[in-house]
Amino acid sequence: MIRTPKRRRTLRDFAEAFLTLRKQGKAEKSAGAPEDGEAEFPEAVSGWMQAHQVFTLKEFREYVDARKDVLRRLEGLGKEISRMDTALKHIHQHETLRPVYEKSRKGFTRTREKFAEAHREELSAFSKAARYLKANHLTANDFARLKEERKKLKAEREKLIGQLRSRTAPCRMIPA
Numbered sequence: 001m002i003r004t005p006k007r008r009r010t011l012r013d014f015a016e017a018f019l020t021l022r023k024q025g026k027a028e029k030s031a032g033a034p035e036d037g038e039a040e041f042p043e044a045v046s047g048w049m050q051a052h053q054v055f056t057l058k059e060f061r062e063y064v065d066a067r068k069d070v071l072r073r074l075e076g077l078g079k080e081i082s083r084m085d086t087a088l089k090h091i092h093q094h095e096t097l098r099p100v101y102e103k104s105r106k107g108f109t110r111t112r113e114k115f116a117e118a119h120r121e122e123l124s125a126f127s128k129a130a131r132y133l134k135a136n137h138l139t140a141n142d143f144a145r146l147k148e149e150r151k152k153l154k155a156e157r158e159k160l161i162g163q164l165r166s167r168t169a170p171c172r173m174i175p176a
Helices: 011-024 041-052 057-065 068-104 109-118 120-135 142-167
Strands: none
Touching: 011 041, 057 068, 068 109, 068 120, 068 142, 109 120
16 A cells, blocks of 8 residues: 655645635634735735745744744733723823812712712712722822833834844734
């Protein structure tokens, strides 16, 4: 009995299999996946593979492993930027809703109760923001500092993405 050698599967094979599964509705689409251009995905993968001489999953793993430090740093920066966005949002909300809170503390009890009932959502948002600021030891004065720090982190993130792109040809797989 003659055995034929088993053909090694390439990344393009996996990309085409994935596209087939998506068309059959058996693979979930990611939140940022574009609807248009799906048919060109295997061709884009193939072009990238040709440019970088990466054809097997093993070679792809080696390719990614060589860039893991940059990818980990990018992930950490993304989390830090997201945390700062949340802090900035709460500081802004706290300062914006402070007049409503202060007004809810003035007047007679009945007046305060009516005002609180009419502005329940705003007071709830203010309270949530105040709890977040207290738990994270932040004040309104930290807004400018956090914004500047966030700007620096975003610049560093763009620099790292530039490093990845300089080592690689333009590819849709690298975050924009």
